Amino acid sequence: MNAHTQRFSLTGAAGALECALDLPDAAQFAAPRGIALIAHPHPLYGGTMDNKVTQTLARAFVGLGYASARMNFRGVGASAGTHDQGAGETDDTALLLAHMRSLYPGVPVALAGFSFGTFVQAQLQQRLQAGGEPAERLVLVGSAAGKWAMPAIPANSILIHGEQDDTITLAAVLDWVRPQDVPVIVIPGADHFFHRKLQHIKNLVTEMWHR
DSSP, rough: OOOOOOOEEEETEEEEEEEEEEEEOOOOSSSSSSSEEEOOOOOOOOOTOOOOOHHHHHHHHHHEEEEEEOOOOTTTTTHHHSTTTTHHHHHHHHHHHHHHHHHHHTTOOEEEETTTHHHHHHHHHHHHHHTTTSSSEEEEESSEEEEEEEOOOTTTOOOEEEEEEEEOOOOHHHHGGGGTTOOOOOEEEEEOOOOOTHHHHHHHHHHHTOO
């Protein structure tokens, strides 16, 4: 993401996992106020932890004072293994969370994802809720409703979607969240990859996080 991005590796069930960590400005934050995990889009369609939306989410959380960690899913970049339809990816993200909690114990956790990454993070939140340690909030961009079996999400989740998304339609997302009564923020004119609209994602997350 920048010259200060720290690259590291974890060992998951399928082998090595390539990870990246960005920390908030030490001059502004004496220590990270929380942990943010950012999940990237579908590995079989070019998704990586360096995806522009994924990096935009990481920047937003760094600005909020969070230690922001990303990981290449199985079979992407230097990560071993093959795509596992979200099951193994959720396990690996839980492993990344455990690592981050060992570095920064006792701080809040935020889960954020883009496209396929929203499926992984929504599943991880279910797992954390069942264990009595849910993330404080989810940020889901281009939610994978209709493509994957998205579970229910907490009412305070921040959902951002593009008006002109033809990969995951706005209608599919509304059908998913309507029974849950969770609002969706629609960015006019935005496609699935938010071309020329990335600044809206960062601004929305920054402005809405403490509401």
